[in-house]
Amino acid sequence: MPRARALARALARAVDATARVALDGASMRATCARTMTKPNDARAVATARTRARAYSVGQMVHRDVPEDNSTMTWTFEASVRPKVDAILRRYPSNYKRSAMIPLLDLAQQQNKGHLTLAMMNHIADVLEVAPIRVYEVATFYSMFNRQKMGKLHVMVCGTTPCMLRGSREIEKALEEWMGVKKFETTACGTFTLGEMECMGCCVNAPMIAVADYRNGVEGYSYNYYEDLTPQTAVKVCEALKAGKSPRVGSQIRDKAEPIKGLTTLTGDPSGPFSRDLDQIKADVDAAAAAAAAAAAAEKK
Amino acid sequence: MTRLAVARKASREAYKTLFGARAGAMRAMSAEAAPNPDTVPVTVNGQEVHVPKGVTVLYACEQAGVDVPRFCYHHKLSIAGNCRMCLVEVEKSPKPVASCAMPVMPGMNIKTTTDLVKKAREGVMEFLLINHPLDCPICDQGGECELQDQSYIFGSDRSRFTEYKRAVEDKELGPLVKTVMTRCIHCTRCVRFSTEIAGVQDMGITGRGNQAEVGTYISKLLASELSGNVIDLCPVGALTSKPFAFTARSWELEGTPSIDVTDGLGSNIRVDTRGNEVMRIVPRANEEVNEEWISDKARFSYDALKRQRLDRPMVRGSDGKLQETSWEFALDYVAEKLKATEPDAIRAVAGKLCDAESMISLKDMMNKLGASHTTPEGMANVSADVRSSYLFNSNLVGVEDADYVLLIGTNPRTEAPVLNVRLRRAVIAGGATVTSVGPNADLSYPSTHLGDTTATLEEITSGKHAVCEAIKAANNPMVIVGSELLRRADSKILLKKIHAMCDELGVVKGDWNGFNVLHDAGGTVGALDIGFVPGTSASNDVPAKLVYSLGAEEFDAPAGAFIVYQGHHGAQGASKADVILPGAAYTEKTGTYVNTEGRAQVAVASMGPVGQAKEDWRILRALSEFAGVPLPYNTHEQVHRRLAEVAPHFAKLNEVEATLWMNGATYAHEKARKADASIPFKSSVENFFMTDVISKTSATMAKCTEARNEMNA
Numbered sequence A: 001m002p003r004a005r006a007l008a009r010a011l012a013r014a015v016d017a018t019a020r021v022a023l024d025g026a027s028m029r030a031t032c033a034r035t036m037t038k039p040n041d042a043r044a045v046a047t048a049r050t051r052a053r054a055y056s057v058g059q060m061v062h063r064d065v066p067e068d069n070s071t072m073t074w075t076f077e078a079s080v081r082p083k084v085d086a087i088l089r090r091y092p093s094n095y096k097r098s099a100m101i102p103l104l105d106l107a108q109q110q111n112k113g114h115l116t117l118a119m120m121n122h123i124a125d126v127l128e129v130a131p132i133r134v135y136e137v138a139t140f141y142s143m144f145n146r147q148k149m150g151k152l153h154v155m156v157c158g159t160t161p162c163m164l165r166g167s168r169e170i171e172k173a174l175e176e177w178m179g180v181k182k183f184e185t186t187a188c189g190t191f192t193l194g195e196m197e198c199m200g201c202c203v204n205a206p207m208i209a210v211a212d213y214r215n216g217v218e219g220y221s222y223n224y225y226e227d228l229t230p231q232t233a234v235k236v237c238e239a240l241k242a243g244k245s246p247r248v249g250s251q252i253r254d255k256a257e258p259i260k261g262l263t264t265l266t267g268d269p270s271g272p273f274s275r276d277l278d279q280i281k282a283d284v285d286a287a288a289a290a291a292a293a294a295a296a297a298e299k300k
Numbered sequence B: 001m002t003r004l005a006v007a008r009k010a011s012r013e014a015y016k017t018l019f020g021a022r023a024g025a026m027r028a029m030s031a032e033a034a035p036n037p038d039t040v041p042v043t044v045n046g047q048e049v050h051v052p053k054g055v056t057v058l059y060a061c062e063q064a065g066v067d068v069p070r071f072c073y074h075h076k077l078s079i080a081g082n083c084r085m086c087l088v089e090v091e092k093s094p095k096p097v098a099s100c101a102m103p104v105m106p107g108m109n110i111k112t113t114t115d116l117v118k119k120a121r122e123g124v125m126e127f128l129l130i131n132h133p134l135d136c137p138i139c140d141q142g143g144e145c146e147l148q149d150q151s152y153i154f155g156s157d158r159s160r161f162t163e164y165k166r167a168v169e170d171k172e173l174g175p176l177v178k179t180v181m182t183r184c185i186h187c188t189r190c191v192r193f194s195t196e197i198a199g200v201q202d203m204g205i206t207g208r209g210n211q212a213e214v215g216t217y218i219s220k221l222l223a224s225e226l227s228g229n230v231i232d233l234c235p236v237g238a239l240t241s242k243p244f245a246f247t248a249r250s251w252e253l254e255g256t257p258s259i260d261v262t263d264g265l266g267s268n269i270r271v272d273t274r275g276n277e278v279m280r281i282v283p284r285a286n287e288e289v290n291e292e293w294i295s296d297k298a299r300f301s302y303d304a305l306k307r308q309r310l311d312r313p314m315v316r317g318s319d320g321k322l323q324e325t326s327w328e329f330a331l332d333y334v335a336e337k338l339k340a341t342e343p344d345a346i347r348a349v350a351g352k353l354c355d356a357e358s359m360i361s362l363k364d365m366m367n368k369l370g371a372s373h374t375t376p377e378g379m380a381n382v383s384a385d386v387r388s389s390y391l392f393n394s395n396l397v398g399v400e401d402a403d404y405v406l407l408i409g410t411n412p413r414t415e416a417p418v419l420n421v422r423l424r425r426a427v428i429a430g431g432a433t434v435t436s437v438g439p440n441a442d443l444s445y446p447s448t449h450l451g452d453t454t455a456t457l458e459e460i461t462s463g464k465h466a467v468c469e470a471i472k473a474a475n476n477p478m479v480i481v482g483s484e485l486l487r488r489a490d491s492k493i494l495l496k497k498i499h500a501m502c503d504e505l506g507v508v509k510g511d512w513n514g515f516n517v518l519h520d521a522g523g524t525v526g527a528l529d530i531g532f533v534p535g536t537s538a539s540n541d542v543p544a545k546l547v548y549s550l551g552a553e554e555f556d557a558p559a560g561a562f563i564v565y566q567g568h569h570g571a572q573g574a575s576k577a578d579v580i581l582p583g584a585a586y587t588e589k590t591g592t593y594v595n596t597e598g599r600a601q602v603a604v605a606s607m608g609p610v611g612q613a614k615e616d617w618r619i620l621r622a623l624s625e626f627a628g629v630p631l632p633y634n635t636h637e638q639v640h641r642r643l644a645e646v647a648p649h650f651a652k653l654n655e656v657e658a659t660l661w662m663n664g665a666t667y668a669h670e671k672a673r674k675a676d677a678s679i680p681f682k683s684s685v686e687n688f689f690m691t692d693v694i695s696k697t698s699a700t701m702a703k704c705t706e707a708r709n710e711m712n713a
């Protein structure tokens, strides 16, 4: 097929798909984004809605649904209150809003991984700010989820270093093992497969981070599993599912040292070392004493 | 040269003339500015200017007469610095700087016409247009769009962006503001306006990066009386006027400077007409009155100018129905009645929206007939002897100097939303304290409600209330009395006490007069200024036999009295009338209105009256002829001269004349009666959207009322 014609067809299809979903404003944007990249994938339209929900940064407006709407109320559990107070104490009372992110995080832990409108409203109350100020923050950061999550949120790092070291394969392996696509939750509700950008662990790339919401605020954990292969990634998840605690951090080495042992800085440093602080202090004191004496003499 | 190159060259030329040339014109002026320790010298495009310390580079450019393109910057809002359109080159700075956010340094060398600046602006513009739909042909902002204008100069004529543009869901902000959010360029002017000026923190930016959207996150209407101003602020077509949508293009409209009459502030407006139809109303800037804002009622009630209009004279026939008639017959009929009625039984009532010209004509005619019972609607027992007793003496700008504000029987948010902006600023920026005796309302800033009874007020006026100390301690204390208080039967005794309190607690001291009356309609102060109050010989002993309503909706008329209604809308007032004389609405006549601070301003007619209706003072002039007491003026200038004769400040338009404070003498002769404790103080405005005959007829205002009720339900 000549290129121009193929392009025209693809365009027509894309327009068609966009028009179809435009009827449903809720998923319109998300769907557009998908149809753009894969205009001929019929599934794109079908799954767009579920995906938009699962994707933590999916929707930038709230719509009342039975499980999350403006009539609901929410508060921190009594057992979490001391933590709330401790966080609030960190900031002066006129900068209360500084506590917004820690509180949102705490609330998300308490609520098994996601924030609802009622929770954001409650935090606005606690911080004495307008609710929109909380909505803005909660929608800005992709680590705040506003849709129901699996008990374990597995985030595959998708940034360049990890990608070069094979994060795509890891993602594929996990997709196969979980039986879901990226940004979806397994039917049993155990896992949500997600993606994150660089988590600062490139030195041990590729890596995944797992947020564990199974045990509330007390038992909450957020761990990195590094130096993965598709097999070890699945193994980590298997172990997590079985309730075990797989090794946190690199799976194959101690920290982030070169795999073949140290290649530099192998001996002891040769000095010179830091300044002799005791000597400096003595000098300063002596100078001060001399100055005081001189001043006293002058007065006389 | 290729076509493209020619076009580029042309655009460069255009750019130089637009953004470089005005500098020359300003040069002479600023050269005179002597060096001053509080100013710093900077150079803009080679020209030296002295600007105050700490101002922005953008300000310095403006001082030098150099335009800097911008989107997010607005001089009434906080600086956001997020659009980057205002980039300029500063010598020694490695990158172009955002001039709106960068403070000037002494000796800065600013350049705005270099290739670097041009390239920076073109780059910003290219990015802004990436996700902009470029749907100007179907956009109401077209023709007055900042993005359109600036892309005309800095935009490329074709795009290098081959990806898909994003689409953003439109938001539902209520019956006034239409949204097409795909057009939004995220300048956040609307967010800053609603947060900082209107004081309703509903709008924000949700999401980030390519996903960022401006909106309210939850579905919510903009619960502000000033929401329409975001339409003017939005530099693109994301927020436009819903009632105006698709009714006209901006270049088809003819603008006429006018004055808003829907509240007492006399906000400066521009009435945009096409042919003989008002298409929209927008604010004119007047720093001393409305700054740059107008209320939603002022902006959106214009649709009523086409509804339920009285467009031909009518008389009530023997069957009790109003029938059309000729001007001649109607005037003759009224004149006969006027002549046949004994003067003491004639009442004239002037409505809230009347211009001073028509009121002086009516008053002069009445006086010539020997009748002196003239009253402004609803204000039967207000004294018009001393101006300071019914004016906003501290002036509207004075509000910002106040450090203590006591509201008595008023809710400024609904009675004068634009004034409320200043009050809000006094509280938020100036740290003023606001307390209120009257309605317990959300004013959009913190205030303390003291109560709503006369007992509370009396506690304060007698110096026993706890707030008295605070008032005394304040530097610029202020009292704002609502117009509802003036309508009370016991208004005089209440005013007597308030006046005495003002002297005692230092509300009036030195050159500070903090006694303020907030009127709620455009015509009331004019009426009081020309003395449209019952004359000394007027009494209620003789029952009314003829009532002449000049646009007044509510007036007492005993059964059997002959009622003349001269006005523009068929409503409550006209339904009672025996004769209807169709007059002109405020957009259709050139008239003078005095605002609550005593500032006389002229509204110019933007179109002729509808149908057979006539300008009001002309009707009265004609009627006086029929009644055998011809008025001595034939042109608008002559009427205006007559106004200045009665009250000299009418000759000094747009100015406020300082008033004389009588140190409590105004109401001193009032007998010490008891105030009516059974009636609580309330605001004169129950429903902000419907306060006068125009806004009550407006379909848009009805929709707003409905939406507000739904929201509160």
Ligand code: SF4
Pocket (backbone or CB within 6 Å): B183, B184, B185, B186, B187, B188, B189, B190, B191, B214, B233, B234, B235, B236, B238, B239
């Ligand atoms: S809607 Fe208009 S005013 Fe508001 S951020 Fe967008 S472009 Fe700016």
Ligand code: FES
Pocket (backbone or CB within 6 Å): A157, A158, A159, A160, A161, A162, A163, A197, A198, A199, A200, A201, A202, A203, A205, A206, A207
């Ligand atoms: S790229 Fe994966 S952690 Fe940095």
Ligand code: FES
Pocket (backbone or CB within 6 Å): B069, B070, B071, B072, B073, B080, B081, B082, B083, B084, B085, B086, B087, B098, B099, B100, B101
């Ligand atoms: S106007 Fe300066 S950054 Fe927008």
